[in-house]
Every structure is written in structure tokens, then in C-alpha cells.
Amino acid sequence: MRRDSRLSRMLHVLIHMDRFGGAMTSDMIARMLDTNPVVVRRTMAGLRDAGYVRSEKGHGGGWVIIRPLSEITFLDIHNALGNPSIFAMGVAVEHPECLVEQAVNAALGSSFDAAEKLLLERFASVTLADLAADVDQRWPTEPDGKWTGPGSIFDHHPKSNDPE
Numbered sequence: 136m137r138r139d140s141r142l143s144r145m146l147h148v149l150i151h152m153d154r155f156g157g158a159m160t161s162d163m164i165a166r167m168l169d170t171n172p173v174v175v176r177r178t179m180a181g182l183r184d185a186g187y188v189r190s191e192k193g194h195g196g197g198w199v200i201i202r203p204l205s206e207i208t209f210l211d212i213h214n215a216l217g218n219p220s221i222f223a224m225g226v227a228v229e230h231p232e233c234l235v236e237q238a239v240n241a242a243l244g245s246s247f248d249a250a251e252k253l254l255l256e257r258f259a260s261v262t263l264a265d266l267a268a269d270v271d272q273r274w275p276t277e278p279d280g281k282w283t284g285p286g287s288i289f290d291h292h293p294k295s296n297d298p299e
Contacts, residue, residue: 139219142209142213144178145182145215145216146212147167147168148164148168148179149182149187149188149200149204149207149212149263150263150267150270151167152188152198153200153263153267154270157195157197157199158191158195158196158198159198160172160196161179164198178216181215181216181217182212182216185211185215186201186202187201187202187212188201189201203264204262204264204267205262205264206262207263208259208261208263209257209259209261209262209266210255210258212263221254221255222247222251224247225247226239226240226243226247227239227240
């Protein structure tokens, strides 16, 4: 079963957007994520509708983050993505009349519910500013907060994502 990595990918994108310091086109983001720009636009639309980014049209346009990272939590982005399922695992419902299946589902269901509640509480307590601080410790920056190096957002991504 394929994992839903949209939360991870959008957290990644939002940190880049903040550090990039300007509008990022869907094409730029798509190259960074090795995906299609249409997928980027569809996903970013949920973040736009939730008030975290906006799209700017015309020359120099693209996606811009519009809220401070300190005001955005992992839970906010999870919710903006449509509250994707936390777990790939679930309970079986092939034989709902079976007493064993009922007992197994009750035990697993309460465990899944407790784990999801704990994870969502954690998501609510971690901001993108917390994530950015961790990134900044890993990545040298200039005094103005911009990342050092050749200046490309693609520098730390595999060559297949390089825009050239």
C-alpha cells in the first residue's frame, strides 16, 4: 500500500518557500518534489483555501507563504490537506457478526484511536518555525537568514530534480 506523503512534502515546500524569499512557481516546486506541476497546484490549493499561501499571477508570480511559520502547526497543514488517514492499517470488517472479529476490532480500534489522538496532539504542538529552526541548525545561513551556497533550492536534492 502506498503511503500518503503529502504532509511531509508540504512541510518541506513551506520551509523552502519561507527561505526562498519570493514566489515559487508550481514548476519549481514540482521539480523539487519530482512530481507534476498539476499535482502541486491541486495540493497548494488546499493550503491557499486554508489561508497559508496565496498564488500570484503574472511575471514573477507563483506561490507565496502568507503566514508566519510560528503561526502554522503540523496539524494546520494536515487539516488543510483534508485530514488524510494517519494509519495505513485498519480493522477487518469481512465478518461483522463474528464475535472474535468484534473483539479484535474493539481492541485495535481503541488502540488506533489513542495513537491517532496522541499524534494529532503532537502535530498541534509543533510549528513550522520549530521545523525551520531545526533546518537552520543543519544548514549554514547568511546573517539575513538566507541559506548559503550557490543559492539554489535544488542544491540539496538529487540531480534528477535539478532544474537544468
